Amino acid sequence: MLDTPVSAVPPLSLLEDQSDPEGFARDFGASFERYGFAVIADHGIDQALIDRAWALTAAFFDEPLAYKKQFHIPGQGGARGYTPFGLEIAKDASEHDLKEFWHVGRDLPAGHRYRATMPDNLWPDRPEGFRETFTALFAEFDRVGARLLSAIARHLGLASDWFVDPVENGNSVLRLLHYPPISADAPGVRAGAHEDINLITLLLGAEEAGLELLDRDGRWLPIAPPKGAMVVNVGDMLQRLTNHVLPSTTHRVVNPPVERRGLPRYSMPFFLHLRPDFEIRTLPGCISADRPDRYPQSITADEYLFQRLREIGLLK
Known part of the structure; x- marks a missing residue:
């Protein structure tokens, strides 16, 4: 039993971004600097939309495996559609993750210059309303993510709109995650x-116990947000951009107590990405004599993404 209080990452209200924008930016940035994570209540995504999304997620994953596998495209790195149970593995891990998932990406018009690396979405014909619901939810995550990035820009001493261009038509992905019931003696962890590879991650569904972050002293801290709140964390791209001022913290989803292992777990992370051709260069304000530049060579967001997808087994 961990002796760390469940409230190790205290919740913040996004309503404060309107009433006290500088105070919210300060507190949000401080949570990122301390933990690499923040918990955001009052995020403003309509609960009815979220409830429909949960119902459709469960309904899709309840479909027969033969149906779901129609939407798996080998060699695409899981960018769109279905990725079967046990395919993804954490970097340097010995056991595959105990999960299956579905990816929704950004819709781009015909002829767009990013279509070569941002393929069309796949949409199942059932359950009914799947496409409409997740298209709407993707747009809402995009909207909330933009507000949070504006607060991060202010925390870093940048213009509030600094991230607008870097994430325009970014390669963001909404992941629907299903951790099926497991046996009492299942190897590995969920x-x-x-x-995370991306800029920031916005996560719904962390109320079910299991999500943990690795603190500076080597202890695993549980993240247990209030009902309906969103967990947000720094990705490796933002860590690189800020020269580790904002750390991308190691995290995991552990198996539940034995008495709850017969229950499925669902979550919906939104991996907010930079546009594919954005050059990730260390921000000058994050370099000092005490913090020399760790990344003197720039890299495009796409190059970095593909490098990391190979490391976790989604690309060969």
């Missing part, structure tokens, strides 16, 4: 210790 999601092995890892860091």
Whole structure:
């Protein structure tokens, strides 16, 4: 039993971004600097939309495996559609993760210059309303993510709109995650210790116990947000951009107590990405004599993404 209080990452209200924008930016940035994570209440995504999304997520994953596998495209790195149970593995892990998932990406018009690396979405013909619901939810995550990035820009001493261009038509992905029921003696964990690749991650569904972050002293801290709140964390791209001022913290999803292992777990992370051709260069304000530049060579967001997808087994 961990002796760390469940409230190790205290919740913040996004309503404060309107009433006290500088105070919210300060507190949000401080949570990122301390933990690499923040918990955001009052995020403003309509609960009715979220409830429909949960119902459709469960309904889709209840479909027969033969139906779901129609939407798996080998060699695409799981960018769109279905990725079967046990395919993804955390970097340097010995056991595959105990999960299956579905990816929704950004819809781009015909002829757009990013279509080569941002393929069309796949949409199942059942359950009914799947496409409409997740298209709407993707747009809402995009909207909330933009507000949070504006607060991060202010915390870093940048213009509030600094991230607008870097994430325009970014390669963001909404992941519908299903951790099926497991046996009492199942090997591995539901999601092995890892860091996220992208800029920031916005997560719904962390109320079910299991999500943990690795603190500076080597202890695993549970993240247990209030009902309906969103967990937000720094990704490796933002860590690189800020020269580790904002750390991309190792996290995992551990198996539940034996008495709850017969229950499924669902979550919906939104991996907010930079546009594919954005050059990730260390921000000058994050370099000092005490913090020399760790990344003197820039890299495009796409190059970095593909490098990391190979490391976790989604690309060969």
